[in-house]
Amino acid sequence: MITKEEVQHIAKLARIQLSREQVEKFQKELSQVLDYFTILQEVDVLSVEPLTHSIEVKNVLREDEPRKADPEVVQKLLGMAPEQKDGFLKVKSVF
Amino acid sequence: MDSLFGVSIKQIHEKLEQREISALELAQLFLSHIQEREKDLHAFITIMPELAFQQAKEIDKKVKEGQSLPLLAGIPCAIKDSILVKGARCTAGSHMLEDYVAPYNATVVQRLREQGVLLMGKTNTDEFSMGSSTENSAFGPTRNPHDLSRVAGGSSGGSAASVAADEVVVALGGDTGGSIRLPASFCGIVGLKPTYGAVSRYGLIALASSLDQIGPLAKTVEDCEILFNALKGRDPFDSTSVDFPSNLQSRNCDPQDLRIGVPREYFKEGLMPQVEQVIKNAIAKFEAAGAKVEEITLPHAPYALAVYYIINSSEASANLARYDGMRYGTAGTKHQMPNVSLLDIYLERRGEGFGPEVKRRIVFGAYALSAGYYDAYYTKAQKIRTLLKQDFEQAFQKVDVIVGPVSPVLPFKIGEKIENPLSMYLVDMYTVPVNLAGIPGLSIPAGNVQNLPVGLQLIAPAFSEHLLFQVGKMFEKIS
Secondary structure, eight states, X not given: OOOHHHHHHHHHHTTOOOOHHHHHHHHHXXXXXXXXXXXXXXXXXXXXXXXXXXXXOOOOOOOOOOOOOOHHHHHHHHHTSSOXXXXXXXXXXXX | OGGGTTOOHHHHHHHHHTTSSOHHHHHHHHHHHHHHHHHHHOOEEEEOHHHHHHHHHHHHHHHHTTOOOOTTTTOEEEEETTBOOTTSBOOTTOGGGTTOBOSSOOHHHHHHHHHTOEEEEEEOOSGGGOOSSSTTOTTOOOEETTEEEEEOOSSSHHHHHHHHTTSSSEEEEEESSSTTHXXXXXXXXXXXXXXXXXXXXXXXXXXXXXXXXXXXXXXSHHHHHXXXXXXXXXXXXXXXXXXXXXXXXXXXXXXXXOEEEEEGGGGSTXXXXXXXXXXXXXXXXXXXXXXXXXXXXXXXXXXXXXXXXXXXXXXXXHHGGGOSSSSXXXXXXXXXXXXXXXXXXXXXXXXXXXXXXXXXXXXXXXXXXXXXXXXXXXXXXXXHHHHHHHHHHHHHHHOSEEEEESOXXXXXXXXXXXXXXXXXXXXXXXXXXXXXXXXXXXXXXXXXXTTEEEEEEEEOSTTOHHHHHHHHHHHHHHO
């Protein structure tokens, strides 16, 4: 069973604010899901490689050349941010 | 004019070329039908009459000039609201993107526009495609056209309902764990989850990048195939997309040459008896037509759902980190206050912008990826994913296609499962193995229980979509 403190800790790591009721609800729901996942313990995977790609893929490379962006598109992209200043996104100081 | 509802792409194409109807008339006809049906259904988040009319006028000009039309020109089409259409709002069913306007076209949208498809609107989806009923949409659920008290399935429930209700002829959806096939089954239409890499994901708002695929929904297998052919193929903007073998076309085939595998794991606990009966009747029809039917086994299928939710949540928690409240969304109230840290802003904007299921998955994904749990959950899930893929490879040495149910249950009542996340997840138990293995799956109508549709799932090896279309058309003939 996952504890309330664990739920709060993980939620903070994931940068999501949860109300007290949500923490309690998530504790219950996540514990139920984790219980269900215990069936995976039945499977022996000792000599099995993890699958990272379902189909065969190769590296796809291209020249790393800067491209001029359409100023109109840039303005549209910036315009969708909640706060901006002088063509930059405005963010609270990190320190 | 009403006789145009329910007709095929080829029939509409012929009427346009013969000048029996103009593209503008088509757009008007379907838009007024959308207005009428939306009072009940809520299949759309955004309707785009201006774009549809503009495209229709371009097509009518071509007809007037005597130019030949691509097959899809003038065909009314809906687009799931997780796929970008330049200049149109794209919400992914989330308050986080409520005011986001797409600055470019998804590759699939670009390809459809080049064919002259009429893009009628953006359809409802569970928030960031997380759900099986569209009840997780921040804008309210879509109702099932066959019974308005029931869900249309999800997450591409708006796309499926819009096709089933003749609001459009075809639609695009996205399928991460069943999000095309499940709503297709619940709404009684055809839906394809293509092979991973067959269709570009550029311009699709990502849920779980190793599982997501865009695919077509339509009323018939033929229409589904026409749309798929317009979507498929490599795209330089998606490095996981591949060249699709062009020599593989569906053709008429003799049922006697067909070997069908029925996985015994798909007929166990959890399958509703009425659904089982419809699926068994469908399999009996193949057998009566001469197909060779044999039981097969996918020993790791019972673990697929748990594996799927670990991988899905883990990838989602990473993909949705970009919604940090700095690039998209609203400012909130805190940023003006003194002594408020960056962390406070993150917590507030993500806490308010995301709905409960999205938060649940991000938190669970962060848990599964955290130090001390990574090997027990994520690595273990990826290893079982390897075993599941091998199960399918072994099965396909013996049979051409695998058939089974799409969903263990009938379309359920709105509100029935939303309070119990695990019960909602279990609806996907037969669809998620296909995404984990990267192979294609087709949902086709198999029959009804009273007025509620039941879908049959056809599964083929990677890049064998032509086989699915072939067998799907065969079933349409014999059923």
